[in-house]
Amino acid sequence: MRLSARLSRAFRGAAAIAIAAVVLSCALLRATPVAAATLAIAVELPDGHPVPDAVVTVQPVGRKLPPPAPTHAVMDQMNRMFMPEVLVVALGSTVSFPNSDSVSHQIYSFSPAKRFQLPLYRGKPYPPLLFDQTGIVILGCNIHDWMIGYIDVTDAPFYGTTDAHGAWSAHLPAGRYEITVWHPRMHEQTPTLVRELSIDTGDSAALTLQLTKPLRPAPMEGGSPSWESY
Amino acid sequence: MRATPCLLALAGTALLAATAARAGAWELDLDLRAVASDATTSVLDGGHSPTRFSQGQSGLRLGRLRLALDMPLGEVWRIHLDASAWDHSYRHPFGLTEAYLQFRPYPRNHLRVRVKAGAFYAPISLENRAGGWASPYTLSYSALNSWIAEELRTLGVETKVDWLGTRTGLPFDIGAVAGAFGWNEGAGAALADGGFTLDDRQTPLFDTVGRLESPGGAYIEPFRQIDGRVGYYGGLDLDDPGRLLITALRYDNRADPSASDAPAHILAWRTDFNAAGARLEYGAGWTVIAQWMAGETEIAPPGTTLEWPFDARYLLLSKSWGRQMLSARYDRFQVDSRNTEPDGSQSGHAWTVAYVFDAGKSWTVTLEWLHVTSSSYSWGEDLGFSGPVTDNQGQLSVRYSLGSAGY
Numbered sequence: 001m002r003l004s005a006r007l008s009r010a011f012r013g014a015a016a017i018a019i020a021a022v023v024l025s026c027a028l029l030r031a032t033p034v035a036a037a038t039l040a041i042a043v044e045l046p047d048g049h050p051v052p053d054a055v056v057t058v059q060p061v062g063r064k065l066p067p068p069a070p071t072h073a074v075m076d077q078m079n080r081m082f083m084p085e086v087l088v089v090a091l092g093s094t095v096s097f098p099n100s101d102s103v104s105h106q107i108y109s110f111s112p113a114k115r116f117q118l119p120l121y122r123g124k125p126y127p128p129l130l131f132d133q134t135g136i137v138i139l140g141c142n143i144h145d146w147m148i149g150y151i152d153v154t155d156a157p158f159y160g161t162t163d164a165h166g167a168w169s170a171h172l173p174a175g176r177y178e179i180t181v182w183h184p185r186m187h188e189q190t191p192t193l194v195r196e197l198s199i200d201t202g203d204s205a206a207l208t209l210q211l212t213k214p215l216r217p218a219p220m221e222g223g224s225p226s227w228e229s230y
Numbered sequence: 231m232r233a234t235p236c237l238l239a240l241a242g243t244a245l246l247a248a249t250a251a252r253a254g255a256w257e258l259d260l261d262l263r264a265v266a267s268d269a270t271t272s273v274l275d276g277g278h279s280p281t282r283f284s285q286g287q288s289g290l291r292l293g294r295l296r297l298a299l300d301m302p303l304g305e306v307w308r309i310h311l312d313a314s315a316w317d318h319s320y321r322h323p324f325g326l327t328e329a330y331l332q333f334r335p336y337p338r339n340h341l342r343v344r345v346k347a348g349a350f351y352a353p354i355s356l357e358n359r360a361g362g363w364a365s366p367y368t369l370s371y372s373a374l375n376s377w378i379a380e381e382l383r384t385l386g387v388e389t390k391v392d393w394l395g396t397r398t399g400l401p402f403d404i405g406a407v408a409g410a411f412g413w414n415e416g417a418g419a420a421l422a423d424g425g426f427t428l429d430d431r432q433t434p435l436f437d438t439v440g441r442l443e444s445p446g447g448a449y450i451e452p453f454r455q456i457d458g459r460v461g462y463y464g465g466l467d468l469d470d471p472g473r474l475l476i477t478a479l480r481y482d483n484r485a486d487p488s489a490s491d492a493p494a495h496i497l498a499w500r501t502d503f504n505a506a507g508a509r510l511e512y513g514a515g516w517t518v519i520a521q522w523m524a525g526e527t528e529i530a531p532p533g534t535t536l537e538w539p540f541d542a543r544y545l546l547l548s549k550s551w552g553r554q555m556l557s558a559r560y561d562r563f564q565v566d567s568r569n570t571e572p573d574g575s576q577s578g579h580a581w582t583v584a585y586v587f588d589a590g591k592s593w594t595v596t597l598e599w600l601h602v603t604s605s606s607y608s609w610g611e612d613l614g615f616s617g618p619v620t621d622n623q624g625q626l627s628v629r630y631s632l633g634s635a636g637y
Contacts, residue, residue, distance in 0.1 A: 103255075106305070108336045110397065117336045119305055138397045142306075142336050146471040148396055191399070216401060217473060217513050 039199065040169040040206040043162050043181055045214055050166025054183040055088045057156035061176040061196060065157040067091060072128065074098060075139070075149060077105050077120065082139060082149025084161075085218070086184060091155045094128035106142035113137050113153055150184045174201040187213040254301035254308075257361055257633035261293030263369075269602075269621035273424035274431060274439070280578065280602050281623040282370065282429035292317040293369070293627050294430070295324070296362045306335045310350075312362055316431045325434025327363065328383075342392040342403075349385045349435050352463050353407055354378055354479055356509040356519045357546060363432060367517075367548050367557040368584040369598045369625050373426035374505075374523050374542040374563070380427070380439050381420050381452040382481075386411030386460075396471060405467040407479070410460050415485040416452040418499035418527025422538040423450065425576030425606055426563040456498040457489035478506045487530035501527040503540075515550035537568040538575075553588040567607065578604025578618070596627040 039058065043051040070092035076083045077099045089095060099105055099120040107118040113135025118126055131137065131153045141147035152159075158170045181193040193209050271277025271284045283291065295315040302308050309331055315324040330348030337343075351363055355375045360366040363379070371379060388409035395402050413436075420439040433439050439450040465479030482502035489498040503525020510518045524541035541564055548557035559582040567575040584598040605618040 104302075106336065110338060110340065136399075138399070140337065140394070140397055142334060145342075148471070 038169045038204050039158075039172050039177075039179075040167065040204070041162070041179065041181070042206070042208045043166045043168075043183075044208060044210045046211055047214075048210075050162070050164070051183060051211065051215065052162055052164045052166055053084060053086045054162045054166070054168075054181050055086060055152045056160055056162065056168045057088070057152075057154050057180050057182075058158035058170065058172065059156045059178045059180070061178050063175065065173070067155050068157050068159065070094070072096070075151060076100050077107075077141075077147075080141075080144045080147060082147060084149075086150045086152070086161060088152040088154060088159050088161055089131060090159070091134055091153055092130070092132055093153070094130050095151060096128040097126060104143065105147070107139055108142055109137050109139050111135065111137045114151075117142075148184075152182070172199055174199055174203070179207065181209050183215060185216040185218065186211065187216050254299060255634045256300070257296070257298045257631065259294065259296040259362065259629055259631045261295070261627055261629040263291045263293040263628075264626040265289060265291050265623070266625075267621070267623040269623060270619075272429075273420075273427050274429065278424070278606065279619075279621050280373075280425065280427040280429075280580075280604055281600060281621050282427070282431060283623055283625075293625075293629070294362075294364075298362060303331075306333060308332050308334065314362060314432065314434070321437050322434050325437050327432045327434055329435070337392075337394055337397070340394050340398060342394055344390045344392075346384075346388045347386070349383055350388070351378065352382065352384050352388070352409055352479070352481065353390070353465065353467075353477070354382075354481075354505050354507075354521075354523075356475065356477065356507045356521055364430065366586070367519075367546060367555070368559060368582050369430055369596055369627055370428045370582055370600050370623075371430055372521065372542070372544040372546070372559060372582075373428050373561045373578075373580065374521055374544060376427050376429050377421055377542070379430070379432040381414075381417040381433065381450075383414060383433075383435065383453065384409050384411045384463075385413040385435075385453065392469075402468055402470045402474075405469060407463075407465045407467070409463045411462070411483075412458075412460055413453045413455045414461060414483050415456045415459075415489075415498040416450060416454040416496065417483060418501035418538070419450040419497075420452065421540055421565060422499075422527055422529075422536075422567075422574040425565050425574065425604070426540075426542055426578070428561065428580055428582065428600060428602060451496065454491065454496060454498075456491050456496065457486040459484045459486060461485070473511055475509045476507070478504075480504055481525070487528045487535070488532075490531070497529045497531060499527050499529055501525065515555075517546075517548040517550075519546040519548075520544070538565055539568065540565045555586040557584045557586070558582070563604075565606075572607045574607065576604060576606040578602060578606075580604075592631050594627075594629040594631070596625075596629070598625045598627070599623075600625075 041056050043054045068090035070090050073087055073089045073095045075087050075095050075097055097107055097120055105120040109116055113133045114131055114137040134153050134155050137151040139149040160168045162168045176198045179195050197205055199205055265283045266288050267283045267285050269279035269281040269284045272279045272282055298312045300310050312328040313326045328350045330346050330350045333345040357365045358375055365371055390407040392403050392405040436453045461483035463479055463481040467477040469475050485498040485500045487500040503523050505523040507521035522543040526537055526539045528537045544559055544561040546559040561580040563578055565576040567573055580602040582600050587595045589595050600623045602621045603618050
């Protein structure tokens with residue numbers, strides 16, 4: 001399933017516009033075929049600094065590949081923040097919320113892809129949750145209002161998040177692909193960056209995606225020091 | 231004699247703390263200060279100075295002793311109790327500053343609802359965001375928020391509804407708050423009597439502003455219900471959590487200024503104001519806060535009406551790095567008097583600079599210098615000169631905090 005279908009209805013039109021806009025913008029994207037066997041993605045800020053934790057999904061165009069295998073992932077709570085801020089999992093995966101803080105949390109989501117309420121009290125582990133619908137699940141905490149985290153549930157056969165150097169790579173079979181990059185604090189005019197490219201057998205490609213605007217600032221670590229939030 | 235209720239309140243709160251320790255959270259703070267001041271007697275002690283401490287009070291002082299409890303009742307209800315003692319002699323030296331029940335259901339359909347009932351602060355201050363309504367930036371609150379600490383408290387119900395845009399992909403939430411309250415018809419008397427101050431003393435519930443034994447014997451009781459009218463406030467905010475908060479609020483205690491509690495010779499003070507503010511937090515530890523307030527307090531004893539329009543504003547700039555934080559704040563404040571005599575009129579401005587060092591899990595060291603320049607009609611009447619007076623107050627605070635942080 002393409003990202004435009006995974007995002008909320010409000011994002012769909014914008015995602016379509018994104019495809020055209022990105023193709024037209026030479027400054028935004030530059031594809032450089034190189035002699036390698038992998039697809040290598042790099043995401044950069046306008047000043048060239050890397051963008052870590054950006055979600056990359058790769059969907060085949062015009063054909064189907066086997067869906068990704070479900071996995072088990074961890075979305076922890078540390079220093080009254082979600083860790084990681086952004087998580088991408090395959091459709092059908094389970095995610096646990098272990099709560100490494102000394103305080104309690106009450107995690108919730110009312111995103112269409114997964115609605116839940118999860119009290120995380122000290123010493124009371126909660127079973128992992130199943131994420132069985134594609135889409136972006138936005139997490140909050142009913143006690144610490146500033147906490148916000150994201151789980152992207154995807155059926156793309158190839159997916160991941162960029163590392164500290166803003167890089168992500170995967171081995172792909174030959175064919176045509178649509179590559180989508182998303183970060184929750186992207187400040188672009190469109191919610192995603194999308195690019196199509198073809199890879200022949202034995203070929204590879206390196207793709208650099210450069211944002212046109214800096215990311216929105218990350219929330220303050222630990223959030224407000226107010227007792228209200230305990 | 232005053233030690234008896236103090237010890238009883240402390241013992242009762244400690245007992246509740248022990249009971250609640252397993253289920254909820256508790257915090258205990260002891261704040262000791264080394265004070266150097268060149269001010270005359272403080273308004274809080276029956277004098278005229280807007281600082282908390284006078285020259286005669288220089289030396290080692292108790293800044294604050296605080297015990298707070300936060301107990302969950304099931305998953306979506308909680309009780310909060312906050313009690314403190316200051317280095318002043320009041321009716322109840324150790325008293326509750328806040329005590330409320332809160333309903334906090336999980337957000338649904340993009341809406342978050344919070345309901346409070348009891349006694350608590352209206353959501354006006356943007357600097358008093360630490361436990362116990364303290365400021366993490368300075369020891370002395372701004373003039374605007376010092377007045378709120380002295381005279382305002384919601385004894386009633388408040389509902390806040392937030393539309394959570396941040397949970398739908400937008401960068402901000404939008405909130406609306408409404409409160410209904412009573413027992414605040416004495417609010418405004420301290421402002422008309424002594425003007426704005428810059429201090430961190432919060433009037434305990436149903437207590438007095440100023441010493442009972444102050445010169446002249448006059449003291450002020452802000453938490454009185456005289457005419458039975460219900461006050462209200464309503465406000466809006468736009469919140470990019472941890473980044474930008476913009477607030478606006480209208481407050482009116484709706485007191486009948488002609489009403490009085492005749493046996494006690496206490497008048498009802500009609501007090502209303504508008505307040506607005508913004509707090510911007512940016513990367514690299516920068517915080518900017520600006521707040522403004524303007525309104526009027528009024529009494530109408532038989533045959534006359536006495537009015538005191540007032541306004542106050544401040545700008546605070548703070549930079550934190552590692553365990554350290556440096557803050558500077560500029561205050562301006564004014565009380566006018568629309569009476570035959572300008573009793574209670576005041577005009578002033580102040581600079582506050584504070585350095586905070588987080589010395590470990592339990593220790594915080596703060597060094598603050600406060601410089602206030604103010605003039606008031608009372609100065610001229612009582613002291614024989616009318617020019618502006620400058621007060622300087624330096625404080626070194628060492629605070630030890632204990633807590634369960636279990637909720």
